[in-house]
Amino acid sequence: MPFLNVEHLKKEKGKREWVDFASDLPPLPADGDYIKLAKPAKFNLVLTNIGDAIAVEGQLDVDLVVVCSRCLDSFVLTMSPVFMDTYYDRAKNAGGSREEDWIPYSGDSIDITPEAINTILVNLPLRFICDDGCRGLCSLCGTNLNKSKCNCEKEEIDPRMAKLKELVTAQEPGGRSQESE
Ligand SMILES: [Zn+2]
Ligand SMILES: [Zn+2]
Secondary structure: OEEEEEHHHOOOOOOOOEEEEEEEEOOOOOEEEEEEEOOEEEEEEEEEOOOOOEEEEEEEEEEEEEEEOOOOEEEEEEOOOOOEEEEOOOOOOOOOOOOOEOOOOOOOOEEHHHHHHHHHOOOOOOOOOOOOOOOOEEOOOOOOOOOOHHHHHHOOHHHHHHHHHHHHHHOOOHHHHHOOO
């Protein structure tokens, strides 16, 4: 899990440190499911002693294993969200001045796992699409159109029948027709 050692940093106001490391993260809870990382997350952070607290800023690089909402295939989504959180020493600053969103830590190291997870979650796209050109699944037979063609696709539709077909497709259980664009 990602830990920041602040043993020296916390003693000197104004001091700054750059850290660069890779660390595992637990699977991320999302939509009642869990998203796994394809490999350890990379952290590229600047730690600054701002007097009452340690400000941590920088970037995460993560490869997430997600499922395309068009074709339902798994793929790796690469993200580089910005990390920005401030931590105060619980022992020193119990009743002192601090901002509402500062996070307490104890001792000489800060476990940034919860904030790292949150940083990724708030930056997730609304929908995962494996590729802009993803053709998705056939709304009639379910064939993955990225991999093969199906007969329904080739079917010529009588314009008078098209309207009827639209109605039938819209009522199909699972409502896949709403996914197509
Ligand atoms: Zn896809
Ligand atoms: Zn089909």
